Amino acid sequence: MDLIVESVSHSYGEVTALSDVSVTVRDGETLVLIGPSGCGKSTLLGIMGGVLAPSAGRILTRGRAPEGCLNPLTYVFQDFALLPWRTVEGNVMLALEHHPLSAAERRRRVAAVLDLTGLTDFASAFPKQLSGGMRQRVGIARAIVVRPAVLLLDEPLSALDAQTRELLMEEMIAIWTRERTTSVYVTHNLVEAIRLADRVLVLSRRPGRIKRMVEIGVPRPERAAPEHAAELARLHDELWSLIREEARLADREIQHA
Amino acid sequence: MPEPVPTRPQAAPPEGEARQRVLFRAGGFEPSAGRIAPWIAFAFILAGWQAASSSGILPALFMPSPAAVAAALWNQVTSGTLLMNIGYSVERIVWGWLIGSSLGLLLGFAMGMFSLARSVGLPIVSALFPVPKIALLPLLILWFGIGEPSKIAVIALGVFFPYIISTYTAVDGVPRNLIRMALSFGVPTGAIVRKIVLPGAMPGILAGFRITTSIALILLVAAEMIGARYGIGAFILAAGNLMQTDQLVAGVALLSILGLIIAFILGYLERWLLRWR
Ligand SMILES: Nc1ncnc2c1ncn2[C@@H]1O[C@H](COP(=O)(O)OP(=O)(O)OP(=O)(O)O)[C@@H](O)[C@H]1O
Ligand SMILES: [Mg+2]
Numbered sequence A: 001m002d003l004i005v006e007s008v009s010h011s012y013g014e015v016t017a018l019s020d021v022s023v024t025v026r027d028g029e030t031l032v033l034i035g036p037s038g039c040g041k042s043t044l045l046g047i048m049g050g051v052l053a054p055s056a057g058r059i060l061t062r063g064r065a066p067e068g069c070l071n072p073l074t075y076v077f078q079d080f081a082l083l084p085w086r087t088v089e090g091n092v093m094l095a096l097e098h099h100p101l102s103a104a105e106r107r108r109r110v111a112a113v114l115d116l117t118g119l120t121d122f123a124s125a126f127p128k129q130l131s132g133g134m135r136q137r138v139g140i141a142r143a144i145v146v147r148p149a150v151l152l153l154d155e156p157l158s159a160l161d162a163q164t165r166e167l168l169m170e171e172m173i174a175i176w177t178r179e180r181t182t183s184v185y186v187t188h189n190l191v192e193a194i195r196l197a198d199r200v201l202v203l204s205r206r207p208g209r210i211k212r213m214v215e216i217g218v219p220r221p222e223r224a225a226p227e228h229a230a231e232l233a234r235l236h237d238e239l240w241s242l243i244r245e246e247a248r249l250a251d252r253e254i255q256h257a
Numbered sequence B: 001m002p003e004p005v006p007t008r009p010q011a012a013p014p015e016g017e018a019r020q021r022v023l024f025r026a027g028g029f030e031p032s033a034g035r036i037a038p039w040i041a042f043a044f045i046l047a048g049w050q051a052a053s054s055s056g057i058l059p060a061l062f063m064p065s066p067a068a069v070a071a072a073l074w075n076q077v078t079s080g081t082l083l084m085n086i087g088y089s090v091e092r093i094v095w096g097w098l099i100g101s102s103l104g105l106l107l108g109f110a111m112g113m114f115s116l117a118r119s120v121g122l123p124i125v126s127a128l129f130p131v132p133k134i135a136l137l138p139l140l141i142l143w144f145g146i147g148e149p150s151k152i153a154v155i156a157l158g159v160f161f162p163y164i165i166s167t168y169t170a171v172d173g174v175p176r177n178l179i180r181m182a183l184s185f186g187v188p189t190g191a192i193v194r195k196i197v198l199p200g201a202m203p204g205i206l207a208g209f210r211i212t213t214s215i216a217l218i219l220l221v222a223a224e225m226i227g228a229r230y231g232i233g234a235f236i237l238a239a240g241n242l243m244q245t246d247q248l249v250a251g252v253a254l255l256s257i258l259g260l261i262i263a264f265i266l267g268y269l270e271r272w273l274l275r276w277r
Helices: A041-048 A088-094 A103-116 A132-144 A162-179 A190-196 A226-251 B037-054 B066-079 B081-113 B115-128 B133-144 B148-172 B176-184 B189-227 B232-241 B245-273
Strands: A002-012 A015-025 A030-034 A056-062 A073-076 A150-154 A182-186 A199-203 A210-215
Touching (some): A002 A041, A015 A041, A030 A041, A041 A150, A041 A182, A073 A132, A073 B176, A088 A103, A088 A132, A182 A190, A190 A226, A210 A226, B037 B066, B066 B081, B066 B245, B081 B115, B081 B148, B081 B189, B081 B232, B115 B148, B189 B245
Parallel strands (some): A030 A182, A030 A199
Antiparallel strands (some): A002 A015, A002 A056
């Protein structure tokens, strides 16, 4: 399923966060959003998934959601957003409980994603007992249990330490590749962007506009290979040069919020 | 031979100098409650009290000895009046608290969730909350008569307002990000209230229990002292009028026990309902 953003603008009262953004997320691709702090990345992601009403413009989908999809546009949250009073299993189950599935089917689906994310042994643990990495695995499991058409991730790894981030990124790439998930991924981290993206959308500082769309030509599974290192380093520099001045100016702005 | 490169003057090598131990200095400020100490202290206080009474330092008219209090209590038990008085009091407090807290819970939830209820309710509640509800007892007696309903009503009223406020605050404090998460998964409104708002507000709701049960106990005794024939409050008042201090202190001890039982039940509820914390 494609997700089409059609000339979307958004303001919070006086503050214009986004200005005339149009982009199409293609079926099966991973689109990474980068841009300086406060440029409206989270705002755009919220609008894409229908949890924030844009001031202008609209969001459209094209094509059919995958077989068995229960919640086409599904989020993974930076702060995990787990219910502390539910176990790992209960948290994942929450996404299924209001859908007409048999109890056995629910349990089967939950068991399958817990297995996929390596959480089977933690099924009856409460969130407070888990490390940050494990908590985000629960967030990912809860998102993929509904077989989303488009996965929307807002800095899902930024609350984690560097090693955990690395591990989780590898796991996510494996899952993406297997499930061919379409996803939109917001990050500050250029390395993450280059590892995960098919295309990188660079936004300017507030009000966020599209500054450039950068294709990452190297197929994702081959990006670790040494013969692509030079090309990836060049892309990294290109992204950094696009972001650098914007980030410096954004950093020096007086905050209104 | 090359010239030695000039270097930064180094501190003298540590060998040869006397070594000094770094002492632990971060002790204290970590109080913990023991298990046996309180019982020993309790026993000491009782023993001291009894000794003071037996030796005549404490005149029995002002303060009866623990033994006399125990005897008075036992007398009440055997004559059956104890159970009757407790029965009246417990019935009033249970009904009053149940009515007040369930209505308070309902309105607190409404005010926590709906703009209309909040904008209408908040000023009204704020205006009525500070009124000591016992001041309304004469009015309630005019409405309901001197019997049980007026006493139950005053307890219910006293519980109702603080309960609205604590429930409202608790509901308002449920993390927005969890609600947004549920909305993004398409969870229906009723299920969000049941699965997210209610458990998220539970710590605040239970904290409200603690406050309102103690208010209920105060109002119970006050109402029973103003106009009741039976009940612990009436019993204490009657004992005072007859200068039966042993009975009086026995009544006070009963209130303490009643309060402890309530606290115990609440503690158990908290551990059970909030075991995820
Ligand atoms: N609820 C809100 N009310 C008012 N202003 C807001 C609100 N949410 C965001 N903003 C403002 O809108 C702008 C864009 O915010 P947004 O969170 O989308 O940026 P972002 O690119 O995700 O930033 P970050 O990189 O820090 O996550 C910011 O200047 C922010 O201060
Ligand atoms: Mg953001």
